[in-house]
Amino acid sequence: MTSTETGTGLVAQQLGAGIAAWVALAEQIGAPAKRQAVEAAGQVVLDALRAGGTLLVAGNGGSAAIASHVAAEFLGKCIHDRHPLPAISLAESHSSLTAIGNDYGFDQVFLRGVQAFGRPGDVLLAMSTSGTSPNVVAALAEARRRGVATILMTGAKGAGQGALADHLLVVPSSETPRIQEVHMLWAHAWCEAVDLAMQDPS
Secondary structure, eight states: OOHHHHHHHHHHHHHHHHHHHHHHHHHHHTSHHHHHHHHHHHHHHHHHHHTTOOEEEEESTHHHHHHHHHHHHHHSOSSSOBOOOOEEETTOOHHHHHHHHHHTOGGGTTHHHHHHHOOTTOEEEEEOSSSOOHHHHHHHHHHHHTTOEEEEEEOGGGTTOGGGOSEEEEOSOSOHHHHHHHHHHHHHHHHHHHHHHHBOOO
């Protein structure tokens, strides 16, 4: 078997595994209790933005990319035209992340962002597939001290982290790609709802 044939087989194998995982996940995340939890957290985001609050978003690695994506959806639009909404990815600035990490420690890179921008009436959406990332945990604690509403999206390993946030949303999976995909699904649902609720009059 050639390397090309082997590679094609691996792609097919992983694609099939991903689809099978999504079939199982779709049923689990569609369960009434899970949907209610996601809807409640999304309503917090919608209400805060309607009231003039700011959405802060934080995460590491792939979750940092999702944080940037989510912030961009609110600042721009997801599906419908509307006024730009205040949303900040705390993982966006390489200069800030490296400066804070170098001067204060990597566990403070999001905490200092919350200190700079977080106000009562705002929302911090934090993502950690393990639910234990020190910089995410520190940011959530600081947000609560400041009266900022908190949402933590995590995976199965973070199921016991309910004390960290006002809203804990757990993807019932230990596979990082699947966890992050569901986080994006949930965030997109919120973005679409905000677009519909706040779109400009035609």
